[in-house]
Amino acid sequence: MVAQPENRGTAPAILYALLVLAARQAAADTVVFYPSDHFASDDAAFSGQIEEAFVGTARRPDLVTLLGIAPDRAEPGYGWIEPGEQVAGVPSQRRVRRFWEKPAMPDAERFRAQGWLWNSFVMVGRVSTMLALVRLTAPDLQRSFSEVAGTLGTIGETLALERLYCGLPSVDFSRQVLSARPDSLAVLPVRGVHWNDLGDRERVLASRRRARTMPVRGLIPVSISA
Numbered sequence: 001m002v003a004q005p006e007n008r009g010t011a012p013a014i015l016y017a018l019l020v021l022a023a024r025q026a027a028a029d030t031v032v033f034y035p036s037d038h039f040a041s042d043d044a045a046f047s048g049q050i051e052e053a054f055v056g057t058a059r060r061p062d063l064v065t066l067l068g069i070a071p072d073r074a075e076p077g078y079g080w081i082e083p084g085e086q087v088a089g090v091p092s093q094r095r096v097r098r099f100w101e102k103p104a105m106p107d108a109e110r111f112r113a114q115g116w117l118w119n120s121f122v123m124v125g126r127v128s129t130m131l132a133l134v135r136l137t138a139p140d141l142q143r144s145f146s147e148v149a150g151t152l153g154t155i156g157e158t159l160a161l162e163r164l165y166c167g168l169p170s171v172d173f174s175r176q177v178l179s180a181r182p183d184s185l186a187v188l189p190v191r192g193v194h195w196n197d198l199g200d201r202e203r204v205l206a207s208r209r210r211a212r213t214m215p216v217r218g219l220i221p222v223s224i225s226a
Helices: 010-023 043-059 105-113 127-137 139-146 157-166 173-178 201-211
Strands: 030-033 038-040 064-069 079-087 090-101 117-126 185-189 195-197
Touching: 010 030, 010 127, 010 139, 010 173, 030 043, 030 127, 038 117, 043 064, 043 090, 043 117, 043 185, 064 079, 064 127, 079 105, 079 185, 090 173, 117 127, 117 173, 117 195, 127 139, 127 173, 195 201
Parallel strands: 064 185
Antiparallel strands: 030 117, 038 195, 064 117, 079 090, 079 117, 090 185
């Protein structure tokens, strides 16, 4: 488990975790990121589709796979994914044509009508591939963390991170990284699971109302939080 000294957005949180894994000689391994405030109606079904994403990563390690959700409303508070052609060798996944983070309501309505998907922000990819994606899209952030890379896993890690985070700007992974390189992304459309981001009161209440009318098999566990 790793913990940031302060909240500086999702990009530093993800990059820190990736660098810790790389420092432990796991750069060739596959990692999955689970946001901590999401609801899924069926853990087993949702986790099974994450396993599909792992299979896709084994076949296409050059891509980062996002789990996409079929929208039931025009939601301007989410990221939206335009799915493209099928990923060669991975029938369950599509290439990403465009990624649009938190659009205006008219755009969200248009995206829903055109068959775009919500970004669940559950991501699967090889550690080295995700690090390369950050280097391409957020080089300043990458350089900042390079100053502390040598301390990871040592007694000096905590102090070095505290100093780094004091001057670190807030960086959003979706806006800075995902939106910039849709050509590096794939999307796996989630099937048979009701999903919601519990980021505000209305979404919590909506999930509670829906849970009363359908069988619910738990919550997706916490893995990382910015």
